[in-house]
Amino acid sequence: MSAQREMKEKNPWQTPVTIIITVIGVIAIVALVTVAVLQNRPLPQKYKYGIVLDAGSSHTALYIYEWPAEKDNNTGRVEQTHSCKVKGPGISSYAHDPLKAGESLRVCMQEAEQRVPGKRHQETPLYLGATAGMRLLNIENSSASDEVLKAVESALQKFPFSYQGARILSGQEEGAFGWVTVNYLDDRLTQGLDTTGALDLGGASTQISFVSEKFDGSESPSNSVTFRLYGNDYNLYTHSFLCYGKDQALRMTLAQQTQSGQASILDPCFNTGYTVMKNYSVLYDSPCVSDRKPQNAPATFNQTGKGNFTECQEVVKSVFNFTHCKYSQCSFNGVFQPLLQGPFGAFSAYYFVMNFLNLTDTSIPLKAVEDKLNSFCSTPWNQIKQQHPDVKVKYLAEYCFSGTYILTLLTEGYKFDQTSYSNIKFIKKIKGSDAGWTLGYMLNLTNMIPAEAPDSPPLPHAGYVSIVTIMAVLLFILFIVSLRPLWPRCSKQPQIV
Ligand SMILES: O=P(O)(O)OP(=O)(O)OP(=O)(O)OC[C@H]1O[C@@H](n2cnc3c(O)ncnc32)[C@H](O)[C@@H]1O
């Protein structure tokens, strides 16, 4: 009995002081971990929004972007959450009735009102950028393009967003912002990785933008755009060819074939059996061809398909001018272009057309691309229509021309060869956001890409929590070990009998 009492007296774990210290120690550690975790827990996500209207030559599209509110000026991901295609043609087609241009945007704008949470409406910036269709209208009739912009402006101001203006982008801006979009979405800017070039084929203009080590801007300053993004300097080559979008290029090839003002043409770029009547005044109603309108032409002409890829390529080539170049090297029309470099993302009509033609695989030989186009162009129109009953007839009829034009623009125009062609990726979206100039435009106007790399916490939240927990547990163990002198000595424990 006395031995038992003696042991109880000597066992420090059972002394009130030790028990109190242990309990306080445990509580302190739990409190430390809890406070650290709670204090640094990511806040419940709140989002901010931005809206950009892309007023293209062929149509207008509205994009809604979203990003976590606390990452405004940081590397926070901006994502496209919604897009809306405006019914009807591009705003430049409403030159004769500008109010209708404004009205046409209403449905998509109402959709945006539904999609952006009400309490964010007032702080959500809204931009409209117009591209080559409005550039052409501005050349043709600048007061008409002003009227159209005014009409869309007053339509947009009726909505509860923070309206930031409607303007015509320069070709340089369109090319540069397309490049920013592609590289932002690919995470190439924050990481300082090699960049991807951007190829955009619209209806009325086409853009090529890429970084080339050989290009410092001095040879052709008008093709140079410099950026400092996330602490890295970029010297971008960019050029926009007005009239070389797919619709205006088609006009130019038709103009080429109707120079003598004939009443009918056999067009190699359309399938055999395809025939339509076209109006001379409509065809030549564009600054891209208006100066070439034949005198004494009849009102209309018949366009009949001949379905011949090789001949089509010859006509298409004739709209490019390769004769003069005052620089070390040119693409076409005397425009400077440095050596092609790096991978390229090709979007808009590049994607629509090559995707339809099953030609998005760029690892195949260029000869195989030609063979495929050859075979598509020579397929009779009836058969094409039968095989693709769901495709819009206007697009369907033009795929032979469009495919031939894309191949010619890339290989003859921009000088892509077998190797560099295989570096092109035909893309529509990157991580859920459409490839195009709109995202880059918004990121720039909202200052969302800082010039310098932002300070980021040295550890991600999960890493931080793990380290705090491990440290706390270690402290606890240390504390227990420090009580060692008070531990009972097991070996010397008296035998209980
Ligand atoms: O950039 P700009 O020149 O102002 O023109 P846009 O913005 O209106 O041009 P898009 O990229 O929207 O479209 C480019 C062209 O592709 C056409 N297009 C759109 N969808 C298509 C599809 O599914 N198949 C074929 N062509 C298509 C469209 O009519 C245009 O001629």
Ligand SMILES: [Ca+2]
């Ligand atoms: Ca466009």
